[in-house]
Amino acid sequence: MTISPTTSASTSESIEPVALNVLLQACGQGNRLAFETLYRVTSGRLFGVCLQYLSDRAEAEEVLQEVYIAVWLKAETFDPRLAAAITWLATIARHKAIDRRRAQHRHEPLESISELPAQESVAGVFEAHRQSCQIDHCLETLGKDQQTYIRVAFFEGYSYAELAARHRIALGTMKSWIRRGLLQLRACLGL
Numbered sequence: 001m002t003i004s005p006t007t008s009a010s011t012s013e014s015i016e017p018v019a020l021n022v023l024l025q026a027c028g029q030g031n032r033l034a035f036e037t038l039y040r041v042t043s044g045r046l047f048g049v050c051l052q053y054l055s056d057r058a059e060a061e062e063v064l065q066e067v068y069i070a071v072w073l074k075a076e077t078f079d080p081r082l083a084a085a086i087t088w089l090a091t092i093a094r095h096k097a098i099d100r101r102r103a104q105h106r107h108e109p110l111e112s113i114s115e116l117p118a119q120e121s122v123a124g125v126f127e128a129h130r131q132s133c134q135i136d137h138c139l140e141t142l143g144k145d146q147q148t149y150i151r152v153a154f155f156e157g158y159s160y161a162e163l164a165a166r167h168r169i170a171l172g173t174m175k176s177w178i179r180r181g182l183l184q185l186r187a188c189l190g191l
Contacts, residue, residue, distance in 0.1 A: 020085035021078075028076035035075075039068055042086065046093040053097035063100050067093045102159060138188035146181035153178060 020042070026034035046067055050060035070092050078088055139147050149167075152158050158166070164174040 017084050017086065021080040024071075024075055024078045024085040024088070025080070027072065028078055035068075035072060038071070042089055043068075045086070046089055049090050049093040050097045053094065053101055059100060060097070063096045064093070066096050070096065134189060135185075138185050141188055142181050142184055146177055146184075149174065149178050150181050150185070 020038070023034045023038045023041075027038055043064065047060060047064050050063045050067070051057065054060045054063060067089075071089060074092070078085065082088075083091070139150065142150070149163055153160065153163055160175050160178065161171055163169075163178075164171040167174070169177075
């Protein structure tokens with residue numbers, strides 16, 4: 001059985017980020033009512049993330065279910081000092097969707113990584129655009145090959161082994177290049 005995203009007017013745009021943090025922390029303490037509320041206010045946006053990577057509604061719904069199972073199991077690890085709740089949730093959704101793509105061996109390029117679901121608030125769109133510009137700026141500080149490998153690995157869902165084989169580079173070398181690039185990105189982004 002799959003769960004469908006909530007499409008009501010109460011989405012993550014209508015709840016303050018601090019309130020989402022509190023809801024997620026309550027989920028980490030086993031509060032089922034908080035989990036239900038968290039689902040109701042975030043499922044539309046997370047469904048959009050899943051759909052963006054999978055392009056199939058039924059698959060996106062299945063992955064969304066996996067996302068919320070992972071959220072319930074991992075909520076106690078959420079730290080609001082490291083990321084906002086919606087960022088933490090969207091990251092889980094993104095990873096689950098990419099894992100599904102990889103499992104299906106689908107590596108066609110995505111239409112646009114920067115497209116956001118329609119229910120996004122103006123402030124959310126602005127913040128996402130700002131973060132996207134900052135990430136693009138930081139990616140440009142890397143060497144051309146590192147930029148390419150990181151973009152393909154994280155935006156198209158290729159594994160390190162697939163990248164190494166595709167570019168005829170030793171797997172260890174590929175992992176090292178990407179790791180060093182990610183460390184540079186982290187420093188540039190101030191994380």
